[in-house]
Amino acid sequence: MRTQRMALSVSVLALLTLAACGTESGSGSGKGSGDGGDTVRSDVPVTGVAWSVDSVTVGGKRTEAPAGARLEIDPKGRIGADFGCNHISADARVEGDRITVGKPVSTQMACEEETEKFERAATGAMGGELTAKLAGEQLTLTTEGGDTIALSEEKAAGLVGTRWTVTTLLSGETATSVPADLPKERVPRLTFSEDGTVRGDSGCNSFRGRAAVKGSTIVFGPAVATRKMCPEAEMTVERAVLAALSGPTTYTIKGSTLTVTADDGKGIGATATPPGAENSSQGG
Structure with missing residues (x-):
């Protein structure tokens, strides 16, 4: 397990270094193996990528994200998210597979009750010390308490016709x-x-x-x-x-x-x- 964690840390650190240098994601085949056969790709950066939020798991309860929920980690030290209603941002420091997120700042728009519940849960899971794990085009952020945010790399929409x-x-x-x-x-x-x-x-x-x-x-x-x-x-x-x-x-x-x-x-x-x-x- 210790060897696997060290390999993951090195892999994620390499990705973040590439992102900070302006490297874009491509179709490269750099791989590493984890438990259960998951493939950790070296061509998908953690920062500078638009991530769709798939779900949040808090206290063992998994909740699907509303349509359009997304999150992005800026290489310059900010994390921004939209969990279905308000725009939320915070300072973020990335070190290896660790992301330290500061106190979030949010707009104050009123939302539907279910969306507000999801937003509160996701905002809570976005704060503090997070561990990042990449598997293919999937990113999982895990809090020290075990709550998680599951994300997928968001494909860019076309300018024309959209x-x-x-x-x-x-x-x-x-x-x-x-x-x-x-x-x-x-x-x-x-x-x-x-x-x-x-x-x-x-x-x-x-x-x-x-x-x-x-x-x-x-x-x-x-x-x-x-x-x-x-x-x-x-x-x-x-x-x-x-x-x-x-x-x-x-x-x-x-x-x-x-x-x-x-x-x-x-x-x-x-x-x-x-x-x-x-x-x-x-x-x-």
Whole structure:
């Protein structure tokens, strides 16, 4: 057992070193064997990867995660998670197969009762001293008390053809969540098409415009939009979204999360609409 633990520590430490150097995951075949035949891959980093949360086990009781729950460990020393409702973040120090997580900070949105229960359990299991174990594309974080968070590597969504739901408005160093009480039909969404256009809803009105994608950049042209008037909260979101989707920007996709940012720091964060939700009455 001691030999196995030392091997795991060396394996995870090597992965984290690669991640810190900017190495991306690939299809390499570096392997190590653990009990029960599990394969520990050396080409899946722990940090810098978008992880889908599969389940949480607390006090021996396993609970499935709500759709869209995710977690990411930043090589610079932060851990961020969304367990179905609020955004949660904390300082994180990674040493070998050990991750030390500081006191979490959370947004304060109201959620459904079952989601709140899961969020509380997952947040508790995310804190303190954690042991990380990689098996294939699965990551398990275990607390000193034996509670666990089970995660899977999240495959990156494609920019084109995906319906993106805007969740965050960026302004320099500030990130603001889109108000949770917006009517469902007013939640901003957008879709990029193969013909170099983008269309969707910006919070009140539907819009369409040019979006020239090259490498990691998107250059947005002037948008044509309908001219409805909505309550001020919705108009405020709309103005921020349209300002972000203007001119040259840089984009990144990690798992199901898209970030679009202009040189002045304005931008949006969006998540890929879960399968089956594309047929909503949302325009675009």
